[in-house]
Amino acid sequence: MSVTLDPRTRALHDRALVWDAHCDTLQRLVVDDVDLGLPSQAQADLPAWHAGGVDVQVFAVWVDTIYGSDHATRRAFEQIAAFYKFLSAYPDQVGLATTAAEVRRVVGQGKLAAVLAIEGGLAIQNDLGVLRSFARLGATSMTLTHSASLDWVDSSTDAPRSHGLSAFGREVIAEMNRLRMIVDLSHVSDPVIEQVVELSTAPVIASHSSAKSICAHPRNLTDRLARAIADTGGVVGVNFVNEIIDQAYYDQLGKHGSVLAMLNQPTRIPPDQLDRAAAERLRGWFQDDVARPPFERVLEHVEHLVRVAGIDHVGIGADMDACRIPLPAGFDSVRDFPMITDGLSRRGMSDDAVEKVMGGNFLRVFGEVRGG
Numbered sequence: 001m002s003v004t005l006d007p008r009t010r011a012l013h014d015r016a017l018v019w020d021a022h023c024d025t026l027q028r029l030v031v032d033d034v035d036l037g038l039p040s041q042a043q044a045d046l047p048a049w050h051a052g053g054v055d056v057q058v059f060a061v062w063v064d065t066i067y068g069s070d071h072a073t074r075r076a077f078e079q080i081a082a083f084y085k086f087l088s089a090y091p092d093q094v095g096l097a098t099t100a101a102e103v104r105r106v107v108g109q110g111k112l113a114a115v116l117a118i119e120g121g122l123a124i125q126n127d128l129g130v131l132r133s134f135a136r137l138g139a140t141s142m143t144l145t146h147s148a149s150l151d152w153v154d155s156s157t158d159a160p161r162s163h164g165l166s167a168f169g170r171e172v173i174a175e176m177n178r179l180r181m182i183v184d185l186s187h188v189s190d191p192v193i194e195q196v197v198e199l200s201t202a203p204v205i206a207s208h209s210s211a212k213s214i215c216a217h218p219r220n221l222t223d224r225l226a227r228a229i230a231d232t233g234g235v236v237g238v239n240f241v242n243e244i245i246d247q248a249y250y251d252q253l254g255k256h257g258s259v260l261a262m263l264n265q266p267t268r269i270p271p272d273q274l275d276r277a278a279a280e281r282l283r284g285w286f287q288d289d290v291a292r293p294p295f296e297r298v299l300e301h302v303e304h305l306v307r308v309a310g311i312d313h314v315g316i317g318a319d320m321d322a323c324r325i326p327l328p329a330g331f332d333s334v335r336d337f338p339m340i341t342d343g344l345s346r347r348g349m350s351d352d353a354v355e356k357v358m359g360g361n362f363l364r365v366f367g368e369v370r371g372g
């Protein structure tokens with residue numbers, strides 16, 4: 001669906017810097033070698049970003065748990081290579097941004113600002129040298145875990161191993177602060193969030209997390225932890241994925257139907273079969289026939305987080321192209337981003353507040369941590 005906005009809301013959406021803090025579109029590049037310049041049935045591509053008025057897209061380098069701590073770095077580097085191949089194919093439509101100044105410059109040229117992020121500390125294979133390499137290659141942030149706990153940091157969707165962060169985990173936070181990489185707390189366990197907000201010397205974010213008081217998914221944020229992230233000066237980006245925003249939807253999937261639970265099922269795959277297996281997992285999973293929740297649910301998360309964390313600390317991390325995971329009714333792709341501006345305005349949010357949520361807040365944190 002695409003929305004027809006009234007002229008005032010259209011002007012607001014066009015004026016706002018629209019920042020989506022998380023997508024998994026790089027998976028489609030490494031698995032299917034898609035051309036993002038062409039319109040597709042997927043949730044993001046260049047024509048769709050343009051139609052949706054999205055100015056900044058954060059691209060996650062996510063590595064499936066099956067790669068384990070021996071092959072994850074290789075898989076991450078392949079995605080970074082695919083990211084740069086995409087940028088060089090469309091220099092007139094998209095540009096790299098690693099600082100707030102670069103975001104403003106690229107967006108000012110009428111292009112999509114592409115921001116590189118690592119999703120899951122598995123990718124560093126317990127090696128700070130690899131973390132530094134990712135930073136040198138333009139990665140601006142890292143979520144510490146994905147679905148599974150690591151040797152040094154616990155995930156919200158797996159058994160704990162370190163009661164939060166291990167000693168090495170604390171070194172990772174210090175090194176990320178030194179490298180000016182933003183620490184991203186989506187997916188980690190509650191004790192990790194509590195420890196990182198104390199340790200980090202820079203604002204931290206949860207790029208794609210929603211409110212636990214609306215949907216009790218383990219990877220959502222309690223009001224207290226959302227406030228703790230805000231207290232660092234950071235931002236929470238609201239996730240749009242059905243099982244993360246809607247309690248009834250999550251309940252119907254059941255504990256084992258959750259995508260993150262499926263990712264954690266133990267699997268042994270020979271190294272030379274990993275890419276094929278990862279492609280099959282991405283293509284074959286994550287279909288369900290549970291009814292889509294209303295789009296209003298997303299807006300409820302935004303409003304709730306604004307109430308508990310403050311208007312300067314909420315943004316959007318829609319999680320598009322996460323393995324074709326179903327989205328709320330009427331919201332099918334980044335083309336539908338104007339629905340967010342429209343919905344928040346209709347529910348009475350001021351224009352200034354809408355601009356902050358749509359991207360102003362993420363730009364501020366990016367500037368504080370990355371410079372520019």
Ligand SMILES: [Zn+2]
Nearest residue numbers: 119186187208
């Ligand atoms: Zn994620």
